[in-house]
Amino acid sequence: MNAFKRLPIAAVPGLLAGFLGFSCSTKKVNIPVTPVAPIASYCPHLPSRTFPSPVTISGVAQYQFRNNGNGTVNGTPNPVRHAEVEVLDAAGGIVQCAETDGSGAFSFQLPAGTGDYTVKVNARANNANVKAYVMNNPTDNSYHSISTSVGTAESASLTMTAPATGSVVAGAFNILDKILDANVFLRAHASAAECAAFAGCPTFTVAPLAYVYWTAGFNPNAYLGGGAGGVSFFLKGTNELYILGGIAGDVDSSDCDHFDNSIILHEYGHFIEASYSASDSPGGRHAPNEVIDPRLAWSEGFANFFQAAVTGKAVYRDTEGNVSCGTGCTQAFHDEDLETVEAYDDPATMAAGEGNFREFAISRLLWDAIDPHPVSGEGGAGDPRNDLAFETVQSPFAEVWTVFTGAVTGFKSASARFRSSGLFLSFQRAVAGGQDWATIRAREGLSGDQRDFATPVAVPGACGPQTLQVNGGTNGSFEASNLFYDNDFHAHYHASGPLTVRVEYSQLGGTPADIDLIVWKNGFTYGKLGDALATSRRSRSTDGSTEQISVTAPAGWYMINVMGLPHSTGAGGTAMSYDLYINGQKACPDP
Amino acid sequence: MxxxxxxxxxxxxxxxxxxxxxxxxxxxxxxxxxxxxxxxxxxxAAPDPTDPLHPRWDAAKRDPATAIHKIHKTEGVILSEIEALTDVPRVTGAFKLKGVARARAPVSEMRYSWILSENVRVRAGETQGLVAGVKAGDRREFEIELEALAPGPHRVIFRAWRMKGGEPVGNSAHYVIDGETPAAQGAARVPIGSPRSPEDMRKNAVQ
Known part of the structure; x- marks a missing residue:
């Protein structure tokens, strides 16, 4: 790019002034920053106030629901459950508070004969049932609501309905309701009674307060500086979920997620993970048919499973709108069946251990572990979903919860690091009272330990060379490298001071390959070299040649990544072997 | 001598x-x-509706009263500009704008167009049209009512061209409405008031 073109026009006078040898002062313009509005306090008059001469206002709050994302409006509205009710006087002051019950009903008193009031049912709750605020954006922090006016001449009964068309504010209430569903599920399945069977199983009561940002027609991808593709996400390090409300103002034909219960619960699953478990996921994009970082695959796989557990349905449905097929066509959606393997992750063709790198293999494993037998509505003989050879496991959800959240035999324990399905299954095998998941592990190509990722190493150890496949199609870049086939990942604790890691290459087969060595810091993103402690990525393809790094490193956990790649693009060998040495001593896998 | x-x-x-x-x-x-x-x-350059920031983003001049950035204005046959008819929201909400095209010479055929970025939708008015027989000195106004669905910057652009043989010729004008992000300082397209930068959001977003 021409450097001059990047020069703001405003800089030209200054440039000229400098050239001509005189100076002038530049007025600095302060652009006003929009202040972030504080989040309004929860209704202050709870329990509800009573009045000496009252009228009673009762009512029902409900919300409409659209099938398949933005399809037809369902005939029967759903109740707005356990949500906040505010009553405002003419000046906007809050004079009364209430909450809807489990059927959407509410009731409160107002002083008789004192004029009209505004009744607001809000898409937020902060009670023993659910804690979540569904708001418009992180600047306004304005919660969604429906409202109506009520007089006080006599007692009255109201029916308030959030519409699924027009303002589509029903979307906000559906999000709140699905979060309530998740809390109801966890209270039932991680109760004291359910947890009693597993030592170290934390009892669930109600999840911490979650902030959900959603606006009809708005794509939160804007916050990521992204393109037009619709996206929902959980923001790690916060309690914030961002749900896709449509694209470019379109709530009728574009992709939206406010009625996609799978997506809402998936993102809330990440929130539950952040609140009760721990994650080492580097985040980033993921797709069902891709081999991805096992830490990411675990986090996403759990979130997929969580939505199935809460809904009780063995399917992950993401609706996509119908914008691509025009007016009149039915709403499009994508289903991932949690009972049926796909061609790309069928263990019949997938190598053992590859499931650790595939999110839906993990989702199916967890679902198979807890799903009821037989599942209602599933087929008879021959239906793979009722293949009892794979349905021998019947673990309570509390067993999953114990590993997921446990500080003793679980992800919250001090020994947990580089959390992936391998580590989860290592813990699961050690849970007292836990079931044997060997059949479902094998079905999904999952190892019961960390042999495929973050493999612990014994130093000094005694072992022969380790083999590593080389993907002939890779060009040596991280993007093209297959994390499962082309890479080995060894977890190593370094007690500070000098650290020397060396790999010695040996050729397998008739064609030489190349070997690279990368030592990643804990928390790394694969391929992001800024996260590497050190690398040695020279061309090394003759027997006995080495890659070595020697650094002084602080104490901590590191990931030693041995990467195989073709010696020349497209012409590499298909396998190699190597020996690993740490500070001069042989290092051997010890999963 | x-x-x-x-x-x-x-x-x-x-x-x-x-x-x-x-x-x-x-x-x-x-x-x-x-x-x-x-x-x-x-x-x-051909107008690119997918990149309304394209022309002279780095030359933005903002009117603090209306929150309108005047991005670019060509002194051609048609002079165009935006007037704010209502308060332009810094965050979200409805607002009205008026695009004005003034002809300095007779224009047999003129096209105008509103280009809206994501998260701005039309409540009333036409987003484009063709006007014939504009005389020299004529001032044509095109009102539109919009709604910002989310924090901005809301890139709303009004353009007017002289048409010749069915093709736009020469003139175009570009405006941006926002409330905060000073593009002249090289900032990214951070939504108004977003407490975090897109970089921070990208780093921590778990989809």
């Missing part, structure tokens, strides 16, 4: 001043030419 010493010195000073002046003129001409070439190349 030999020149006197003072004459020689004066001649040399005059020559030096002239040379310096010529150099300055050349430099100014070069800078202006570069800017003009840049403007011209931007003006002639």
């Amino acid at each position: 030999p020149k006197r010493k003072q004459d020689i010195l004066r001649d040399r000073r005059s020559a030096a001043i002239a040379a310096l002046g010529a150099l300055m003129i050349l430099a100014i001409a070069w800078i202006v030419a570069m800017q003009d070439l840049h403007s011209l190349s931007q003006s002639l």
Whole structure:
């Protein structure tokens, strides 16, 4: 790019002034920053106030629901459950508070004969049932609501309905309701009674307060500086979920997620993970048919499973709108069946251990572990979903919860690091009272330990060379490298001071390959070299040649990544072997 | 007759001043030419509705009263501008704008267009149209009512072109409405008031 073109026009006078040898002062313009509005306090008059001469206002709050994302409006509205009710006087002051019950009903008193009031049912709750605020954006922090006016001449009964068309504010209430569903599920399945069977199983009561940002027609991808593709996400390090409300103002034909219960619960699953478990996921994009970082695959796989557990349905449905097929066509959606393997992750063709790198293999494993037998509505003989050879496991959800959240035999324990399905299954095998998941592990190509990722190493150890496949199609870049086939990942604790890691290459087969060595810091993103402690990525393809790094490193956990790649693009060998040495001593896998 | 010493010195000073002046003129001409070439190349570039920030984003000048950035204005046959009819929201909400096209010469056919970025939708008004028989000095107004669905910056652009043989010729004008992000400082497209940068959001977003 021409450097001059990047020069703001405003800089030209200054440039000229400098050239001509005189100076002038530049007025600095302060652009006003929009202040972030504080989040309004929860209704202050709870329990509800009573009045000496009252009228009673009762009512029902409900919300409409659209099938398949933005399809037809369902005939029967759903109740707005356990949500906040505010009553405002003419000046906007809050004079009364209430909450809807489990059927959407509410009731409160107002002083008789004192004029009209505004009744607001809000898409937020902060009670023993659910804690979540569904708001418009992180600047306004304005919660969604429906409202109506009520007089006080006599007692009255109201029916308030959030519409699924027009303002589509029903979307906000559906999000709140699905979060309530998740809390109801966890209270039932991680109760004291359910947890009693597993030592170290934390009892669930109600999840911490979650902030959900959603606006009809708005794509939160804007916050990521992204393109037009619709996206929902959980923001790690916060309690914030961002749900896709449509694209470019379109709530009728574009992709939206406010009625996609799978997506809402998936993102809330990440929130539950952040609140009760721990994650080492580097985040980033993921797709069902891709081999991805096992830490990411675990986090996403759990979130997929969580939505199935809460809904009780063995399917992950993401609706996509119908914008691509025009007016009149039915709403499009994508289903991932949690009972049926796909061609790309069928263990019949997938190598053992590859499931650790595939999110839906993990989702199916967890679902198979807890799903009821037989599942209602599933087929008879021959239906793979009722293949009892794979349905021998019947673990309570509390067993999953114990590993997921446990500080003793679980992800919250001090020994947990580089959390992936391998580590989860290592813990699961050690849970007292836990079931044997060997059949479902094998079905999904999952190892019961960390042999495929973050493999612990014994130093000094005694072992022969380790083999590593080389993907002939890779060009040596991280993007093209297959994390499962082309890479080995060894977890190593370094007690500070000098650290020397060396790999010695040996050729397998008739064609030489190349070997690279990368030592990643804990928390790394694969391929992001800024996260590497050190690398040695020279061309090394003759027997006995080495890659070595020697650094002084602080104490901590590191990931030693041995990467195989073709010696020349497209012409590499298909396998190699190597020996690993740490500070001069042989290092051997010890999963 | 030999020149006197003072004459020689004066001649040399005059020559030096002239040379310096010529150099300055050349430099100014070069800078202006570069800017003009840049403007011209931007003006002639086909409008790209997917990248409304394209023209002269770095030259934005913001009117603090209306929160309208005037991005670019070409002194062609048609002069166009935006007027805010209601308060332009810094965050979300409805607002009305008026696009004004003034013809400095007769225009047999003129096209106007509103280009809206994501998260701004039309509540009332036409987003484009064709006007025939515009006389010199005519002022044509095109109102539109919009709604910002989310924090901005809301890139709302009004353009007017003279049409010739069915093709737009020359003139276009670009405006941006926002409330905060000073593009001239090289900031990214951060939604207004978003407490975090897109980089921070991207780093921590778990989809």
